[in-house]
Each structure stands twice: as C-alpha cells, then as structure tokens.
Amino acid sequence: xxxxxxxxxxxxxxxxxxxxxxxxxxxxxxxxxxxxxxxxxxxxxxxxxxxxxxxxxxxxxxxxxxxxxxxxxxxxxxxxxxxxxxxxxxxxxxxxxxxxxxxxxxxxx
Amino acid sequence: xxxxxxxxxxxxxxxxxxxxxxxxxxxxxxxxxxxxxxxxxxxxxxxxxxxxxxxxxxxxxxxxxxxxxxxxxxxxxxxxxxxxxxxxxxxxxxxxxxxxxxxxxxxxxxxxxxxxxxxxxxxxxxxxxxxxxxxxxxxxxxxxxxxxxxxxxxxxxxxxxxxxxxxxxxxxxxxxxxxxxxxxxxxxxxxxxxxxxxxxxxxxxxxxxxxxxxxxxxxxxxxxxxxxxxxxxxxxxxxxxxxxxxxxxxxxxxxxxxxxxxxxxxxxxxxxxxxxxxxxxxxxxxxxxxxxxxxxxxxxxxxxxxxxxxxx
Numbered sequence: 075x076x077x078x079x080x081x082x083x084x085x086x087x088x089x090x091x092x093x094x095x096x097x098x099x100x101x102x103x104x105x106x107x108x109x110x111x112x113x114x115x116x117x118x119x120x121x122x123x124x125x126x127x128x129x130x131x132x133x134x135x136x137x138x139x140x141x142x143x144x145x146x147x148x149x150x151x152x153x154x155x156x157x158x159x160x161x162x163x164x165x166x167x168x169x170x171x172x173x174x175x176x177x178x179x180x181x182x183x
Numbered sequence: 184x185x186x187x188x189x190x191x192x193x194x195x196x197x198x199x200x201x202x203x204x205x206x207x208x209x210x211x212x213x214x215x216x217x218x219x220x221x222x223x224x225x226x227x228x229x230x231x232x233x234x235x236x237x238x239x240x241x242x243x244x245x246x247x248x249x250x251x252x253x254x255x256x257x258x259x260x261x262x263x264x265x266x267x268x269x270x271x272x273x274x275x276x277x278x279x280x281x282x283x284x285x286x287x288x289x290x291x292x293x294x295x296x297x298x299x300x301x302x303x304x305x306x307x308x309x310x311x312x313x314x315x316x317x318x319x320x321x322x323x324x325x326x327x328x329x330x331x332x333x334x335x336x337x338x339x340x341x342x343x344x345x346x347x348x349x350x351x352x353x354x355x356x357x358x359x360x361x362x363x364x365x366x367x368x369x370x371x372x373x374x375x376x377x378x379x380x381x382x383x384x385x386x387x388x389x390x391x392x393x394x395x396x397x398x399x400x401x402x403x404x405x406x407x408x409x410x411x412x413x414x415x416x417x418x419x420x421x422x423x424x425x426x427x428x429x430x431x432x433x434x435x436x437x438x439x440x441x442x443x444x445x446x447x448x449x450x451x452x453x454x455x456x457x458x459x460x461x462x463x464x465x466x467x468x469x470x471x472x473x474x475x476x477x478x479x480x481x482x483x484x485x486x487x488x489x490x491x492x493x494x495x
Contacts, residue, residue, distance in 0.1 A: 103323065105323065106319070107219070107221075107225050107226060107242070107243030107319065107320075108219050108225065108243075108320055111220070111225075115262075134323075134324075135323075141324075145312055145393060145394055145395055147312050147315075147324045147325075147395050147396075148310075148311040148312075148315055148320060148321045148324070149320060149321070151311065163311075165310065166311070166320075167218050168218075169217060169218070169262050169263055169264060169281070170262060171281040171282060172281075
C-alpha cells in the first residue's frame with residue numbers, strides 16, 4: 075500500500091496547484107486521533123485511484139500557510155483539487171464508501 | 184450472504200468489549216463501525232476514570248488497544264454504517280450496509296449516542312470552520328484566540344479545560360446558573376484563569392463567513408438581554424441523543440429514545456441485545472459501557488447455546 079507523500083507549504087504550488095491529475099490532500103497532525111484512523115483509508119484510496127488522482131498529506135503543525143489559506147479549522151480535513159481549483163472539502167472521519175462517493179462527485183464537477 | 188454468530192453494531196467501549204468476549208468464546212464475531220473505533224472516547228484526550236490507569240490514558244490509544252484485543256481473538260471489524268436491521272422468519276437477523284447484506288444469529292447494538300446540535304443559524308454552515316464537537320481535534324487551531332464552549336456538564340468542562348491549553352480565553356456559556364459537571368472538573372475550571380462563566384445564557388446564532396466563526400449572538404434567558412461575543416470557535420457540548428433509529432419499531436424505547444433492556448441487556452426481541460449509552464438508564468461512563476458489553480455478550484452466548492445447540 076502506497077503511503078501518500080508528505081507535502082509542505084513550499085511544495086504546495088508544484089505538487090497540487092500545477093498538478094495535471096486531480097489531487098487529494100489529507101490535512102493531519104500527530105495529536106489528532108481521528109487523523110490516525112483516516113490515514114490508512116486514504117492510503118488504500120491512493121492505491122485504488124492510482125493513475126487517476128494524486129494523494130498527499132500535509133502536517134498542519136509544521137505547515138501553517140496552506141491550512142490557513144483554505145480556512146481549515148478542524149482535522150482531519152481532506153481537500154480535493156482539480157486543475158488547481160478546490161472542488162471538494164471533506165471534514166471529519168468518514169467511512170471509505172462515503173469518501174469514494176465524495177471523491178467521484180468532485181472529480182465529475 | 185456472509186453469516187456471523189454475533190454481529191455488533193457500534194465499535195465504542197461497549198461494542199469492543201462485547202466483541203472481545205464473543206470472539207474469545209470462539210464465536211464468529213463482526214463489529215460494524217460507521218466512524219472511529221472507540222466512539223466517544225476516541226476523541227477524549229485523557230480518560231482519568233477507567234480503572235487500572237492511575238496516570239490516565241489517552242482515549243484514542245485505549246480504544247485502539249481494545250480493538251487489538253478483540254481482533255487478537257478473531258473479531259472482524261467492518262467500517263461501514265448499518266442502515267437496516269431486521270429479524271427473518273427463521274430467527275436470524277439481517278443487517279444491510281452500503282457495501283451489502285449480512286446475516287447474524289444474534290445482534291448486540293452498541294451504537295452509542297451523538298452530541299446534540301444547538302439548532303441555531305450558522306451551526307451547520309460553519310461546522311469545520313470553528314463550530315466543533317471535538318476539542319481534541321480542533322482546539323489547536325485557536326491558539327491565542329477567544330473561544331466559546333456551550334454546556335454545563337462533564338463534557339463541556341472537560342473539553343473546555345482542554346481548549347484552555349490553546350485559547351487565550353474560554354467563555355463557558357451555560358443556560359442555567361449551576362453546573363451539572365462533577366465537582367473535580369468544576370474545581371479545575373474555577374481555578375483556571377482562562378475560564379469565564381456566562382450564566383443563564385443561550386446561543387441564538389453563530390456568526391461567521393468563509394474565513395470561519397467570528398462570534399456568537401447570545402441571549403440571557405432571565406433578562407432577555409442580547410449581545411454579541413466575538414469568538415473564533417464554538418465548541419458544543421449540550422447533551423447527547425441515543426443512536427437508536429435502527430431499533431425503532433423493533434424494540435421498546437423509553438421517552439428519551441433509549442432501548443429498554445433487562446439486567447442482562449436483553450430486549451423484547453430474542454437474540455437482540457442492546458448495551459452501552461443507547462440503552463435505557465445507562466451510566467454513560469466508559470467502564471459501565473464496557474461492563475454492559477460483557478454482560479450482553481454473555482447473554483448472547485447463552486442465547487446461541489440454547490437456540491442453536493447443534494452449532495455449539
């Protein structure tokens with residue numbers, strides 16, 4: 075299972091905004107229990123959507139700029155981007171089936 | 184369709200303990216969890232009143248250990264929400280989730296309770312942008328800022344104390360002039376220089392925009408005075424409602440929507456057990472929920488022995 079790569083405030087433009095594929099970013103922090111539940115689900119999804127979507131993680135403790143730019147006040151939060159534009163926001167832990175539905179919705183917009 | 188001996192609906196303290204007992208009794212056991220294993224304790228920073236942990240224990244870590252223990256004895260965990268539950272003519276139960284259908288000879292419902300919502304304008308729109316039911320998840324985003332905590336029970340104080348590690352001021356908004364919270368939490372809150380108590384007051388509206396919560400509109404229930412308090416977050420702990428919708432029409436519920444059970448967690452339906460916060464008169468404590476889960480699993484075990492002696 076491919077663990078999504080950690081990205082930073084500095085790499086956000088190249089990794090996410092300039093990405094040709096749609097992108098999902100999992101915002102997390104080490105102190106957040108529910109984030110630890112989301113991580114393995116996101117890793118599974120990253121396998122299932124391989125070639126169709128890129129999956130990344132961002133530690134909100136170490137990277138204050140991007141979370142504040144998107145008004146993130148709660149984690150886990152998953153943001154979905156397509157052509158650099160925000161297409162979907164998922165706050166809190168959801169079952170995998172829910173996440174897939176939300177991802178597919180965001181991708182079809 | 185996959186059939187289990189015992190299906191457990193809800194993976195909190197009650198459900199994980201029931202799973203441990205059922206799996207350890209060599210029953211084919213499954214736990215359905217729609218969110219996070221551990222239920223309410225999964226988002227509790229420090230559990231101080233679970234016996235055996237004099238230093239306290241992180242709720243998420245404790246829940247993970249309970250899960251590992253149940254899985255060690257063979258319990259399966261499925262992260263999916265059970266949408267319907269019914270009893271077939273042959274006495275077995277049928278459960279459906281998004282992913283499909285399952286059958287079980289006995290069912291233990293440990294679906295717990297969810298925090299109530301205020302039901303005021305702004306609450307839904309600003310959820311995740313400052314409106315929160317989980318201090319341990321979200322408090323760190325409000326470092327050095329003023330926040331409101333609504334409620335007067337154990338959860339409100341416990342979570343409020345956690346928030347005060349980050350926030351510059353915690354305004355506790357309570358609709359009465361006394362707290363229901365346990366004395367030890369009240370003492371800590373009163374001694375906390377960052378705590379301010381606002382009595383006899385309710386939240387009428389949560390204000391904010393794309394950038395997040397900017398304040399709450401308050402009303403004093405005695406004087407009807409109204410004012411606005413600028414805060415960047417609202418943490419809401421105003422009681423809980425049982426997740427008993429699966430049981431509606433199937434078993435007797437009390438006035439609060441909790442399932443009526445006997446002392447062995449049996450409902451009026453043979454083979455259907457209810458334990459933890461979703462049952463009537465629950466103590467709503469982790470250790471009590473775990474005890475309930477064990478009681479229910481033992482009763483389910485006896486039911487299976489009596490009803491399906493050939494399988495034992």
